[in-house]
Amino acid sequence: MTIGNQTVPLFAETLPLAISDQGSGRIFLLLHGGAGPDSMSGLARALSGNGRAIVPTHPGFSGQPQPEWFHHVDDLALAYLALLDQVDARDVILVGNSFGGWIAAEMALRNSPRVAGLVLLCAAGIDAAPDGRPILNPLTLPPADRAAFAFHDPRQFAVVPATPEGLAMMASNQKAMLSYSGEAFMHDPTLRARLAGIAVPSMVIWGESDRIIDVEYGRRYADSIPGARFEVVAEAGHFPHIEKLDRVVSLIGDLVDAGKAYGNRM
Numbered sequence: 001m002t003i004g005n006q007t008v009p010l011f012a013e014t015l016p017l018a019i020s021d022q023g024s025g026r027i028f029l030l031l032h033g034g035a036g037p038d039s040m041s042g043l044a045r046a047l048s049g050n051g052r053a054i055v056p057t058h059p060g061f062s063g064q065p066q067p068e069w070f071h072h073v074d075d076l077a078l079a080y081l082a083l084l085d086q087v088d089a090r091d092v093i094l095v096g097n098s099f100g101g102w103i104a105a106e107m108a109l110r111n112s113p114r115v116a117g118l119v120l121l122c123a124a125g126i127d128a129a130p131d132g133r134p135i136l137n138p139l140t141l142p143p144a145d146r147a148a149f150a151f152h153d154p155r156q157f158a159v160v161p162a163t164p165e166g167l168a169m170m171a172s173n174q175k176a177m178l179s180y181s182g183e184a185f186m187h188d189p190t191l192r193a194r195l196a197g198i199a200v201p202s203m204v205i206w207g208e209s210d211r212i213i214d215v216e217y218g219r220r221y222a223d224s225i226p227g228a229r230f231e232v233v234a235e236a237g238h239f240p241h242i243e244k245l246d247r248v249v250s251l252i253g254d255l256v257d258a259g260k261a262y263g264n265r266m
Contacts, residue, residue, distance in 0.1 A: 008082040011069065015079055018057040018064050023048025026256070027089045029080060030055045033098025033124070034138065034177050035150075035239070036062050040097065043241040046249045054087075056080060058103075060176025062169065071179045073125075073188065077106035084114045093256065097121040097241065098212070099177055105191065108198045117255050118202040121248070122210050122238050123221060126192040127184070130216040135186045137174075138212055138238075151237040152209035195224040201259045202228040205251055207236035207243065229255070 002021045007014050020037070028047045030040040037057045044053035058076060060066030070079075080103070084092055092115050096104030101123020108118045124135055138146045147154035181187075202225045206218035215232060222230035231251055236243040 006083065006086070008079055008086055010075070010079050010082055013067070013069065015059065015067065015070065015082075016065065017059070017079065017083060018062075019083075020044065020055045021052070023050075023052040026051040027084075027087075027092045028053045028252075029084070029089075029092055029094050029104075031080070031094070031096035031100030031103050032058070032061075033096075033100045034173055035098070036173060039239060039242065040100075042245055043095070043248065046245055047252070054083075056083065058100075058176065058180075060179065061173050063172070066176055066179070072182075073102055073106055073180050076103045076180065077110065081107055081110060081112050081114070084112065089114050091116040093117040093119060093252065095119040095121065095252065096123060098238065099124050099181070099186065101125060102186070102188075102191070105195065105198070108200055108202070109194055111197075111199060115200055117200050117259055118198065118225075119252055119255060120202070120204045120218075120221065121241055122206055122213055122218065123204070124181075124186040124213060125188060126195070126217075126221055126224065127187045127189045128192055128217050128220040128224075130214050130220075135217075136212045137185065149211040149237075150239060152207065152235045152243055157242075192220075192224050195221075196226060198225050198228075201255055203231065203251060203255045204228055205231045205233060205240055205248060207238055207240040208232050208234050209237045212238040 006017050032040045040055045044055050047053045057064050094104040101120040102125030147157045151157045204222035206215050222228040233240040233244050241248040
């Protein structure tokens with residue numbers, strides 16, 4: 001695995017990006033949510049066995065600098081499309097969890113010829129909260145309570161006692177996420193209608209026990225994307241790719257295989 005920095009051109013500026021890069025072959029671009037890039041590390045290792053997994057750290061997260069001019073989800077989407085251009089990527093599968101799913105959806109809407117598929121894992125971004133239940137911001141919960149909301153079996157993912165450094169990092173991540181999501185927390189009121197413009201094979205995967213974003217929200221997400229497949233993963237919460245890694249890897253493989261069968265650019 002290579003961990004390093006890459007600079008991409010954006011808006012007549014240059015943007016430094018911290019990325020991890022492992023494996024070779026088809027590229028899977030993995031976009032993390034508020035939990036940071038480490039939350040995608042297990043999935044990256046699994047996918048790198050038969051492909052190339054690239055995990056960028058969103059500017060402002062995990063101690064990375066965030067330029068003053070860079071503070072919209074659109075900025076992230078355009079930056080990562082520029083990254084794909086820079087590495088001359090082909091047939092890329094976008095995989096986004098939570099806030100990262102919102103970014104992935106915006107990338108797919110740009111209809112880049114470099115993007116061949118979309119996988120959303122408990123994604124945020126649309127205005128579709130069922131029965132008025134908004135998306136829960138886990139960073140507002142006491143650290144000891146977060147696992148109970150995020151995981152089906154929180155006993156396996158107990159949060160260690162917070163250190164001052166860890167608390168500062170979480171606060172910094174929350175500040176960055178809020179700067180991107182804007183006043184309408186974790187959604188763009190226009191995104192749900194715009195999802196009809198996604199033209200690549202898509203799959204929406206949800207943890208049955210997700211208490212951060214309700215399963216019904218996920219169903220509405222999938223219903224808004226033409227031809228999207230919706231899968232509920234049992235015994236998993238907001239991070240199905242952590243609790244049920246093998247199942248999620250298998251589902252991603254299904255998406256790739258389906259794309260080949262229908263003769264698209266996969």
